[in-house]
Amino acid sequence: MSAPTGITRVTLLKDLRLEWRSKDAINSMLFFSLLVVVVFSFSFDPSAEESRQIAGGLIWVAFLFAAVVALNQTWAREIRNQVLDAYRVSPAPANSLFAAKVLGNFIFVTVLEALMTPLFIVFYRLRALGPAWQLLLVAVLGTWALVVNGTFFAAMSLRTRSREIMLPLLLFPISIPAILAMVQSTTAILNGEGARFWIVLLVTYDLVFTTVCLLLFETVLNAE
Amino acid sequence: MTETAPVPVITVSNLIKQFGRFAALRGVTAEFSGGKLYAILGDNGAGKTTLLRTLAGLNQPSSGEVTILGASKFHDICQQVGYMAHPSLLYDEMSGMENLEYFARLYGITSGTRCAEVIRAVGLDPELVRPVGQYSQGMRQRMSLARALLNDPKILLLDEPFSNVDLHSATEMVRLLAGTRDQGKTIFIVTHQAALLEGAADEFVWMEYGKIVARTRELKRPASSGERSGESTK
Numbered sequence: 001m002s003a004p005t006g007i008t009r010v011t012l013l014k015d016l017r018l019e020w021r022s023k024d025a026i027n028s029m030l031f032f033s034l035l036v037v038v039v040f041s042f043s044f045d046p047s048a049e050e051s052r053q054i055a056g057g058l059i060w061v062a063f064l065f066a067a068v069v070a071l072n073q074t075w076a077r078e079i080r081n082q083v084l085d086a087y088r089v090s091p092a093p094a095n096s097l098f099a100a101k102v103l104g105n106f107i108f109v110t111v112l113e114a115l116m117t118p119l120f121i122v123f124y125r126l127r128a129l130g131p132a133w134q135l136l137l138v139a140v141l142g143t144w145a146l147v148v149n150g151t152f153f154a155a156m157s158l159r160t161r162s163r164e165i166m167l168p169l170l171l172f173p174i175s176i177p178a179i180l181a182m183v184q185s186t187t188a189i190l191n192g193e194g195a196r197f198w199i200v201l202l203v204t205y206d207l208v209f210t211t212v213c214l215l216l217f218e219t220v221l222n223a224e
Numbered sequence: 225m226t227e228t229a230p231v232p233v234i235t236v237s238n239l240i241k242q243f244g245r246f247a248a249l250r251g252v253t254a255e256f257s258g259g260k261l262y263a264i265l266g267d268n269g270a271g272k273t274t275l276l277r278t279l280a281g282l283n284q285p286s287s288g289e290v291t292i293l294g295a296s297k298f299h300d301i302c303q304q305v306g307y308m309a310h311p312s313l314l315y316d317e318m319s320g321m322e323n324l325e326y327f328a329r330l331y332g333i334t335s336g337t338r339c340a341e342v343i344r345a346v347g348l349d350p351e352l353v354r355p356v357g358q359y360s361q362g363m364r365q366r367m368s369l370a371r372a373l374l375n376d377p378k379i380l381l382l383d384e385p386f387s388n389v390d391l392h393s394a395t396e397m398v399r400l401l402a403g404t405r406d407q408g409k410t411i412f413i414v415t416h417q418a419a420l421l422e423g424a425a426d427e428f429v430w431m432e433y434g435k436i437v438a439r440t441r442e443l444k445r446p447a448s449s450g451e452r453s454g455e456s457t458k
Binding site: 006007010011014017018022077080081082083085086088089090091222 | 298314355
């Protein structure tokens with residue numbers, strides 16, 4: 001049998017290939033985020049100072065909702081033709097599949113963030129008063145928090161009839177500490193205040209939930 | 225000299241599978257020897273697919289026991305089992321070869337020649353670049369069989385492999401499966417097209433209401449079964 005990391009790699013490459021061909025997730029995510037940026041900028045027309053106050057919340061809420069689209073897609077293609085069963089009967093470890101899905105979603109959401117952040121900066125005339133490099137750290141930690149939980153709960157809601165609704169219902173409440181940390185740290189950095197506490201909270205959140213998800217994923221995968 | 229009984233490769237003991245209040249399997253007990261081709265027959269809802277999925281480790285028994293190749297945990301012997309379901313278990317957006325290369329890696333098979341070999345064995349072209357989503361249903365079924373054969377399993381579990389396959393291709397598939405059986409593999413085929421397996425199957429296993437009601441050498445429905453619908457299998 002291939003090493004778990006090898007299986008993670010081939011599964012990730014397979015997912016990237018499928019997304020490249022179908023563009024199901026990335027198109028929907030981009031379209032949704034673009035709508036949020038444009039609609040909110042025309043609705044509020046905030047000053048630079050106001051923008052710094054609201055941008056953290058706005059950006060992360062947009063990314064959170066857009067990420068849900070990708071998270072639903074990630075398992076949808078596995079239940080089409082019941083392909084997931086082919087994985088389940090194979091000797092490949094469940095966690096290799098989970099890791100590949102998380103990494104895939106992380107890449108999709110990161111691409112979205114990379115494309116949308118310049119638009120946010122332009123539309124909201126954003127300029128960080130604090131160390132801007134910390135925003136990168138918050139983006140990485142925050143995105144990981146979203147996708148690790150999101151991938152896990154998307155797998156949990158896989159066999160439910162209304163999984164598109166189930167995912168946000170399960171994901172949003174449990175993501176509140178992470179969302180709070182993401183929004184507060186972004187706002188603090190934009191306003192030149194310290195964000196250390198929120199970043200530590202995000203790191204802790206990521207560690208705890210990554211571990212719990214890895215421990216429980218096999219049970220979720222084989223649930224009937 | 226006394227003939228020794230063949231060692232069973234699969235033992236099912238008082239197997240019950242419930243979905244909520246509905247019992248799909250109601251105490252199935254059976255032993256299946258190695259190197260044989262079994263056709264599992266019965267009306268819709270008889271429990272054939274549930275039995276196959278339980279053997280494949282995809283359904284957990286509500287009670288009872290399944291032992292495959294001496295192991296009670298499917299994961300211990302999954303390398304030795306090939307499973308083909310009614311849906312294709314293939315990604316529509318990828319070609320047959322790309323699909324098989326991916327699944328081969330899950331079994332630790334890194335050589336592309338094995339993938340090409342099984343694709344040719346089922347009568348398809350490994351060079352075909354068309355995505356599986358654009359295959360005809362028959363081609364998809366054959367590619368699905370190729371996926372099940374990929375890891376050269378000792379036990380093959382096939383659910384409706386001939387559905388939507390033209391007669392010529394189905395006959396070819398039966399010939400391939402009979403040849404695989406002759407190599408010592410054990411094959412279970414759930415089908416509604418039992419006539420295709422006449423002459424190839426070693427045993428016909430008849431199911432009704434979640435139970436095995438008869439096992440026959442000939443394709444002849446036992447008198448006690450089939451009364452419910454009056455249907456004939458042949």
